[in-house]
Structure formats: C-alpha cells, structure tokens
Amino acid sequence: AQIMSRGLPKQKPIEGVKQVIVVASGKGGVGKSTTAVNLALALAANDSSKAVGLLDVDVYGPSIPKMMNLKGNPELSQSNLMRPLLNYGIACMSMGFLVEETAPVVWRGLMVMSAIEKLLRQVDWGQLDYLVVDMPPGTGDVQISVSQHIPISGAVIVSTPQDIALMDARKGAEMFRKVHVPVLGLVQNMSVFQCPKCKHRTHIFGADGARRLARTLDLDVLGDIPLHLNIRETSDTGQPIVFSQPESDEAKAYLRIAAEV
C-alpha cells in the first residue's frame, strides 16, 4: 500500500532480457521455487536456442542457490554490474549470493526494496530469451514492486489443490490482474501421489482444487505436478529433476508446462 501511494515508478525493461516470467504462490511451501527452477530448465530443454536466466527475488528465503547447487559471490563486470552464476546452462542471480548463508536475513522494508532494485537493475544478464523470476510467497510489497519496475510477460501461479493454498492463490491472481500482469495460468503441484510399490494413486491434498479455482477465475491450468520423492530429493540436493532425470514422468510434467508458457 505504501508503494502504491508513492505513485508508479517508471517501468523499464531489464537490459538484454526479452521475456520475464514470474513464478508466484499465495503461500510458502507449495513448491514455487521447485517449479521456477524446473520451469527455467524446461524452457531451455524444449528449445536449445533459447537463453534462460533465473532470478531469485525471494529475499527472505532464497532457495535458488541450493536448488541450483551454486554459491559464491558474483563477479563485477567492467560497468560494475553483477555477473550471474551459471549452472546447468542457466544464468542465476539470488540474494543468497550476496549475503552469508548463515546470516539472518532480517531485512526491513526499505532494505528489501533496495535489495530488489539491485537484483533487478544491477545484473549483467547478457542476452536472455526468458528470465524466470522466483517471487517471495504472498502478495506483499515485493511482488507489487517487481511488477511496477519491469514489464512482465506473464505470471505462473503455483498452488497445491488444498483449500487454504487455493484461497491464497486466488489473492495472488487478483493482485497480478490489478497491476496488469497477465496471469498465464495455475500449476497444480502435489496433486497426486503414486505409491512406488503398489502404484496406487492417492490425492493427498484433494484432487482437483486448482482446476476448480481456475474455472471460477477464468484461468488456465498449465499442468499438474505429482507429489514425488524424486522431485523432493533432486530439488533439495541441487540436481533439479528436469536436468538430472529428463526422461522421468515428473520431468515431462514440467516440460509440458514450459511448452504452454
């Protein structure tokens, strides 16, 4: 609200970046960062001529360093811009590269905004076809600020099929519409669990919640990602599934979503 009252900052594209896709969620822990990472890898895998970057503006809880198995301080270019770190062919920038891993990230309002501005403006991306942005969860100042600073091609909203996550996802979709960011659609994460032993399928968080929400909000469902141990393990060990197990059904689910955005 504070940002709104200061008036709209002038939107300026990030130099060298053709399309910005933000990945957002109403609440934490629904798989937003996992989706952002695998979506970035899938965009690159679907078309090897495309250059893809990943920007982590989840300044309170950056996950990209761990998920992309990266750490270290970015070098500065001649024009004093930060150079992204590279892994699996994806250029990455994260608050996690700029602060000690153990440092408590107790950013107060203004510090967060200056950190965001640094991440949006002081990175030398070179030429990118897609920049995937991992947003913080929720609908706060950071999300609004990012939407006001740079032109965004579209938002992907991640939710589990559970009522509570969906209520928050709805708020997210409504916020993006208010700031004129097109919502590309919903990703329903953890929708089905298949027992690796008996192959029985269980809808742990409900079956079709995101689909129903999508219908009421007139949004597309971009795809379903199953709840799967391999997604958790690969994500948490910095070997994202689209990179490490591209032939798996789980990776294919992300590749299909990337083909939709």
Ligand code: ADP
């Ligand atoms: P968020 O960014 O929404 O907080 P994360 O992407 O960090 O969520 O995911 C939270 C946890 O759930 C992580 O440990 C991640 O590996 C795991 N996870 C995410 N999606 C799946 C999935 N489809 N199947 C299994 N585990 C998942």
